Amino acid sequence: MEDKEDRPRQSRIHLFLRRYGRRLFISAALIVGCLTVVGICYICFALGEKSTGKEGKTSNSILGTEEEDLMTDTQTLINELKNISVIKDNTRICRIGKYKKNNRCYYFSSTTKNWFEAQLFCKKQGGYLVEIYDKKENLYLKRLASDNQVLGDKNVYFTGCNDIENSYSWIWDHSKMDMKFNDWGTGQPNPEYENCIALDGEDNFKWHDYPCTSKQHFICAADNF
Structure with missing residues (x-):
């Protein structure tokens, strides 16, 4: 009895997979591929933006450091001149x-x-x-x-x-x-x-x-x- 009941059920599943399985597989593969491409693009964009931001900060930081060092050195000398007691x-x-x-x-x-x-x-x-x-x-x-x-x-x-x-x-x-x-x-x-x-x-x-x-x-x- 069990074999008779199982055979039609298995036959229906088998027929469904034969008819639609290839389409389902292709659709799933397309969805996974699209998601992968989107994910890679997002990661590349994020890394590029982060890198550009760092380079910009580094460049500004270098210029800022040179200017700040010159101003600091000059101000230090001015302060020392003001505070020194003439011998x-x-x-x-x-x-x-x-x-x-x-x-x-x-x-x-x-x-x-x-x-x-x-x-x-x-x-x-x-x-x-x-x-x-x-x-x-x-x-x-x-x-x-x-x-x-x-x-x-x-x-x-x-x-x-x-x-x-x-x-x-x-x-x-x-x-x-x-x-x-x-x-x-x-x-x-x-x-x-x-x-x-x-x-x-x-x-x-x-x-x-x-x-x-x-x-x-x-x-x-x-x-x-």
């Missing part, structure tokens, strides 16, 4: 400098520093970046600068004058006096980012404004009473 024994500049005139000693650097580093060096030696108030002192320093030229090299010497706080409001950093006398070269001063005055050997030591962060020679001075 009372001003004989250090007079010991290392060769020149004395009108109760002042002058030191011409043989190495280069940016303006902030130069000012810090002068202060630590009991002096300050040179301040030039009149034509006589200017001519004297120009002659000394010329004597200090390295063969084949036209040096540039930072002074203490700058307009860092207010553009074109030139002041002497040590005395906080406004610049009254000047000896600008032709076309000087330049606009924007050149905020520190130097004697330029390429222009007979006329005054030129330079970026304060550029590396130049410099002149320290100290009062020698």
